[in-house]
Amino acid sequence: MENINDHPASGKQPIFILSCARSGSTMLRCIIDTHPNLCSPSHLHLGPLCTDLYKTTYFSLGQLPNITTEEQREQLAIKETRRVITDLLDRYARGKGKKNWCEKSTINIEYVDILVKVFPDAKYICLFRNCLDVVHSCVKISPFGYMPELAPYIRKQPGNFVAAMIDNWLERSNILIAFEQAHAGQCFRVNYESLVQQPEHVLSKLFDFLGESWDEKLIDSVFQVPHDLGDGDPKVWFSGRINKDSVGNGTTIPLAAIPDELMPDIDTLHQKLGYPTLESLYAERPGKEKDESTGQLLDLDDFFRNRLMQQASVKLDKLTRLHGVCRLVVTGLKGGVWIIGSDASGLSIKEDNELSDCTISTTYSVFRELIEGRRTAVNAYEQGEIWGDGNTQLALEFGRLLFGEVL
Numbered sequence: 001m002e003n004i005n006d007h008p009a010s011g012k013q014p015i016f017i018l019s020c021a022r023s024g025s026t027m028l029r030c031i032i033d034t035h036p037n038l039c040s041p042s043h044l045h046l047g048p049l050c051t052d053l054y055k056t057t058y059f060s061l062g063q064l065p066n067i068t069t070e071e072q073r074e075q076l077a078i079k080e081t082r083r084v085i086t087d088l089l090d091r092y093a094r095g096k097g098k099k100n101w102c103e104k105s106t107i108n109i110e111y112v113d114i115l116v117k118v119f120p121d122a123k124y125i126c127l128f129r130n131c132l133d134v135v136h137s138c139v140k141i142s143p144f145g146y147m148p149e150l151a152p153y154i155r156k157q158p159g160n161f162v163a164a165m166i167d168n169w170l171e172r173s174n175i176l177i178a179f180e181q182a183h184a185g186q187c188f189r190v191n192y193e194s195l196v197q198q199p200e201h202v203l204s205k206l207f208d209f210l211g212e213s214w215d216e217k218l219i220d221s222v223f224q225v226p227h228d229l230g231d232g233d234p235k236v237w238f239s240g241r242i243n244k245d246s247v248g249n250g251t252t253i254p255l256a257a258i259p260d261e262l263m264p265d266i267d268t269l270h271q272k273l274g275y276p277t278l279e280s281l282y283a284e285r286p287g288k289e290k291d292e293s294t295g296q297l298l299d300l301d302d303f304f305r306n307r308l309m310q311q312a313s314v315k316l317d318k319l320t321r322l323h324g325v326c327r328l329v330v331t332g333l334k335g336g337v338w339i340i341g342s343d344a345s346g347l348s349i350k351e352d353n354e355l356s357d358c359t360i361s362t363t364y365s366v367f368r369e370l371i372e373g374r375r376t377a378v379n380a381y382e383q384g385e386i387w388g389d390g391n392t393q394l395a396l397e398f399g400r401l402l403f404g405e406v407l
Helices: 025-034 046-058 070-095 106-118 131-144 148-156 161-182 192-197 199-209 217-221 234-238 260-273 278-283 300-316 364-371 377-382 392-403
Strands: 015-019 100-103 123-128 187-191 324-331 336-343 346-350 358-363 386-390
Touching: 015 025, 015 106, 015 161, 025 100, 025 123, 025 192, 025 217, 046 070, 046 106, 070 100, 070 106, 106 148, 106 161, 123 161, 131 161, 131 260, 148 161, 161 187, 161 260, 187 192, 187 199, 192 199, 199 217, 260 278, 300 336, 300 346, 300 364, 324 364, 324 392, 336 392, 358 364, 358 392, 364 377, 364 392, 377 386, 386 392
Parallel strands: 015 100, 015 123, 123 187, 324 358
Antiparallel strands: 324 336, 336 346, 358 386
């Protein structure tokens, strides 16, 4: 019978990228994979693999007659698990001509306890991204299939994909923050936004943490050297540079799609991570606030209180089911909230505290494109840039009043 000490731990300190899905881990692993001493394959799901190997060893070798205590079983399971994985990935690294390896599966965040047991000396890169941008990225990628670890959140919130992805971000980010606090000496925090906006600054500190040399020329090589394909963000393979085009896109999600009860939780975590509050993000939303041809701003208050009322008489006769109150939320620097009621006496603007039957939400720039006929409501809805909630049929009727052709 072999002794549990026959397989000492490797002298290397393996590296793990821990992150929520859609936080930029594929791009970061390609950057690390470009370093001459480091290799980083696609998703290997080492967290689940460690769990299975641990159980397999515990309930096989761990049950042999000369293993008599619980501590011996646990230590044997841990060492055998590390031996198998280290042997596999050390051979992989040598085959790549590299000295060490980095694993980035997003599902690993659910398995940090077993990872720490098996690799107590590992280094962990904790990658965070703004909640709204994570949600936006999840929504945009969903037509091509969502990652398996997102499925439980979608089952809990099948009627609101935005809420489901917020739940995912909140839970995973809280786990990661707690892990950082418990293992501060082994963790290095990276914010996606800083990584893409100031890559030289962030990466020089990251590679110093990893004990590796840093050369700014590495950035130019990231998308020129080959990387192993596999699970991850497919957009990376069509990129030619580290770009910041995806920063701030989350505010195209209509504010009404975010459940009120989740907003304080988002703001609390944003504060811990150094991000602005939701209110600040929507107020500072980048975008074209001026018409390119005239340079004139659209006064939404004038639109709702005057132009809409003038146009309504033409449309109301054909919108026979338009009876109720709708809350219009337009986000952005020139946005606001308007409560519109429709009954037998016609259309009216209500007080802000009036209870509503439905909500329609979008951004200033999209709203303007819609009412000026440069976008259709169908297109905006399919792009996730307009949101309806509450009485769906009534929201559709108000949508026809505002944006549709009433025949």
